[in-house]
Amino acid sequence: MRIGIDIDDTICCTSEIVKDRLEKYAIKEHMDPLDIMNNEELKSAFFSIYLEDIYSNVEIKKNASEVLKRLKSKGNEIYLITARSNYFVKTVKNNFEIIERWMKEHNIEIDGIVASAYGEEKADVCKRYNIDLMIDDDPYNYQKIISSGIKCVLFDDKEKYELKDNYVSNWLELEKYIERNR
Numbered sequence: 001m002r003i004g005i006d007i008d009d010t011i012c013c014t015s016e017i018v019k020d021r022l023e024k025y026a027i028k029e030h031m032d033p034l035d036i037m038n039n040e041e042l043k044s045a046f047f048s049i050y051l052e053d054i055y056s057n058v059e060i061k062k063n064a065s066e067v068l069k070r071l072k073s074k075g076n077e078i079y080l081i082t083a084r085s086n087y088f089v090k091t092v093k094n095n096f097e098i099i100e101r102w103m104k105e106h107n108i109e110i111d112g113i114v115a116s117a118y119g120e121e122k123a124d125v126c127k128r129y130n131i132d133l134m135i136d137d138d139p140y141n142y143q144k145i146i147s148s149g150i151k152c153v154l155f156d157d158k159e160k161y162e163l164k165d166n167y168v169s170n171w172l173e174l175e176k177y178i179e180r181n182r
């Protein structure tokens with residue numbers, strides 16, 4: 001099976017580290033974190049400073065490493081399909097290197113990385129790569145991928161969304177879902 005997996009908030013705890021760094025930055029700058037996030041210029045200034053740190057030091061989700069290893073050892077192909085882009089901030093132009101280094105640190109072997117893919121573009125990438133099943137935490141991506149005829153599971157470990165059909169709340173559940181739908 002060719003499995004496509006989103007990175008941020010699916011494999012790793014991106015929201016948590018963003019929140020942590022944003023709070024530190026806000027204190028330093030004597031600003032409110034919400035005001036920073038609601039202003040494109042301030043937000044971009046924050047990410048220009050912290051994005052490399054965020055991508056390099058983000059924590060992996062519980063059981064993700066073990067499950068990915070087992071999926072690989074059973075012959076599945078794993079493709080990371082992410083919206084991370086080299087054009088998001090001027091300071092981070094080496095997204096592939098950062099992702100590869102991070103995967104290595106967590107002993108995860110993958111078959112490919114596709115960046116700058118969001119929404120319809122993500123659905124197109126899934127088609128081009130003949131992905132059998134995509135896993136993503138973003139309901140917008142989920143809808144786009146499903147409507148293009150590709151199977152998708154919504155990864156929702158914070159019970160944020162109403163969707164209760166193709167949804168899993170952790171990596172062990174995801175592993176069982178893949179076993180059932182292979």
Ligand SMILES: [Mg+2]
Nearest residue numbers: 006008009137
């Ligand atoms: Mg995501």
